[in-house]
Amino acid sequence: FPQNVEQVSEIAILCNDNEIPLIPFGSGTGLEGGINAVKGGVCVDLTHMNEILSVNPEDFDCTVQSGVTRMQLNNYLRDTGLWFPIDPGADASLCGMCSTSASGTNAVRYGTMRENVLNLEVVLADGRVINTAGKGRRTKKTSAGYNLTNLFVGSEGTLGIITKASLKLFGIPEATVSAVCHFPDVQGAVDTTVQVLQCGIPIARIEFLDEVSIDAVNKYSKMDMKVAPSLFLEFTGTPSSLDEQAALVADLCSMNNGSDFKWAKDPEERSHLWKARHDILYACMALKPGSKPYSTDVCVPVSKLPEIIKRSKEEITKAGVCGPIVGHVGDGNFHVFFPVDQNNPEELQKIQEVSKKMALMSLEMNGTCTGEHGIGQGKRELLVQEIGETGIQVMKQIKQTLDPKGIMNPAKVFY
Numbered sequence: 538f539p540q541n542v543e544q545v546s547e548i549a550i551l552c553n554d555n556e557i558p559l560i561p562f563g564s565g566t567g568l569e570g571g572i573n574a575v576k577g578g579v580c581v582d583l584t585h586m587n588e589i590l591s592v593n594p595e596d597f598d599c600t601v602q603s604g605v606t607r608m609q610l611n612n613y614l615r616d617t618g619l620w621f622p623i624d625p626g627a628d629a630s631l632c633g634m635c636s637t638s639a640s641g642t643n644a645v646r647y648g649t650m651r652e653n654v655l656n657l658e659v660v661l662a663d664g665r666v667i668n669t670a671g672k673g674r675r676t677k678k679t680s681a682g683y684n685l686t687n688l689f690v691g692s693e694g695t696l697g698i699i700t701k702a703s704l705k706l707f708g709i710p711e712a713t714v715s716a717v718c719h720f721p722d723v724q725g726a727v728d729t730t731v732q733v734l735q736c737g738i739p740i741a742r743i744e745f746l747d748e749v750s751i752d753a754v755n756k757y758s759k760m761d762m763k764v765a766p767s768l769f770l771e772f773t774g775t776p777s778s779l780d781e782q783a784a785l786v787a788d789l790c791s792m793n794n795g796s797d798f799k800w801a802k803d804p805e806e807r808s809h810l811w812k813a814r815h816d817i818l819y820a821c822m823a824l825k826p827g828s829k830p831y832s833t834d835v836c837v838p839v840s841k842l843p844e845i846i847k848r849s850k851e852e853i854t855k856a857g858v859c860g861p862i863v864g865h866v867g868d869g870n871f872h873v874f875f876p877v878d879q880n881n882p883e884e885l886q887k888i889q890e891v892s893k894k895m896a897l898m899s900l901e902m903n904g905t906c907t908g909e910h911g912i913g914q915g916k917r918e919l920l921v922q923e924i925g926e927t928g929i930q931v932m933k934q935i936k937q938t939l940d941p942k943g944i945m946n947p948a949k950v951f952y
């Protein structure tokens with residue numbers, strides 16, 4: 538539990554000199570086994586470094602230590618009228634979110650961590666400390682040299698320990714409304730999403746839940762939504778722009794046989810709706826008491842979404858397993874949360890097969906095997922297929938340069 542960057546650097550020097558693996562721990566909400574100490578070693582838990590170092594409201598940015606969580610920052614910002622919108626649902630640490638390049642329900646409007654980090658302080662494997670954009674710098678744009686900041690975003694603790702992040706902030710929108718719309722089939726919901734994006738409507742959130750997920754949410758979060766493929770929508774802006782956006786989207790929904798909107802207008806209703814969406818992991822596990830979750834995370838160009846969701850559903854049905862589908866469909870990104878009985882190896886194998894097929898389908902459609910959860914341990918082989926041998930060689934050369942003894946989070950991202 539280091540208390541400051543100097544201590545993190547001392548730990549790194551000790552580990553590097555003695556060739557001991559070093560595993561950074563943010564808040565442990567990652568879904569790809571990133572914090573497992575596969576080869577033993579020292580777990581560097583960053584939760585004690587949880588100071589919000591500066592907020593510059595006039596520049597719309599802030600700088601935080603590694604243990605600061607998303608909710609901690611947003612609670613702190615409440616009176617400023619600003620917020621940090623990237624929202625993976627879990628109350629993850631912001632530097633953990635940098636490490637996995639997290640996103641979630643607001644990415645369709647605000648982008649992912651990649652688009653929202655201005656600078657990182659990183660302790661390298663040998664204890665040297667760098668500021669990826671130069672010490673103290675926090676500009677919206679720069680053309681100064683290589684983009685070291687984004688080299689560390691998504692590096693999953695394999696290149697260094699992020700001890701500080703400067704992040705973009707945004708004004709809290711003047712008005713917000715949410716709505717739910719049900720569809721007779723998956724195709725209608727997904728086609729609507731693609732059309733909303735193609736019309737350039739600045740939607741704030743557009744989340745797909747299939748009928749299995751809606752059933753799980755109804756039971757777990759005590760709601761009574763129609764059990765059908767659905768979109769959870771959110772509109773933000775000035776009150777008049779909000780009316781205009783909502784009317785356009787309502788038209789598109791009805792052209793695809795969607796129901797009338799069920800509105801969630803006041804803050805309590807809205808937060809209940811989004812909490813229900815974020816609790817979906819627990820809702821799906823409750824479908825099968827005693828089960829553990831196994832999640833997939835593919836992302837395709839948005840035009841390919843209808844096809845991949847249809848084919849994934851066919852694979853789930855063929856395998857005869859329970860597989861609710863949920864998606865940040867505005868980004869072409871979706872998940873299946875399989876509740877899995879850990880004492881049933883056959884079921885686990887079927888789930889792993891469906892999951893792999895989905896990832897391969899995604900690659901075939903010019904997509905990625907992970908939109909937001911990362912490679913961790915389970916997708917290392919898929920990464921090779923996605924990037925290609927030469928690209929992987931370059932990644933490994935970068936790793937070798939920054940971490941020649943291979944102490945940083947070994948057996949993650951690569952073999």
Ligand SMILES: Cc1cc2c(cc1C)N(C[C@H](O)[C@H](O)[C@H](O)COP(=O)(O)OP(=O)(O)OC[C@H]1O[C@@H](n3cnc4c(N)ncnc43)[C@H](O)[C@@H]1O)c1[nH]c(=O)[nH]c(=O)c1N2
Pocket residue numbers: 560561562563564565566567568570571572583603624625626627629630631632633634635636637638639640641642693694695697698699700815818909910946949
């Ligand atoms: C219920 C629920 C729902 C979701 C999610 C989780 C859960 C439990 N997630 C996944 C998760 O919240 C996301 O991956 C976070 O970025 C993980 O942040 P932690 O701080 O928990 O990192 P955690 O401690 O889990 O570490 C994750 C990885 O980053 C490394 N790491 C952590 N801190 C580091 C640091 N300071 N420096 C270097 N390396 C570091 C670790 O070594 C590990 O490899 C998610 N994600 C998402 O993108 N979208 C979503 O919708 C969701 N939804």
Ligand SMILES: CC(C)CC(=O)C(=O)O
Pocket residue numbers: 568626641814815817818830832833863872874
């Ligand atoms: C457990 C998950 C698959 C979480 C997630 O990414 C989500 O709810 O969108």
Ligand SMILES: [Mn+2]
Pocket residue numbers: 641865872909
């Ligand atoms: Mn997600």
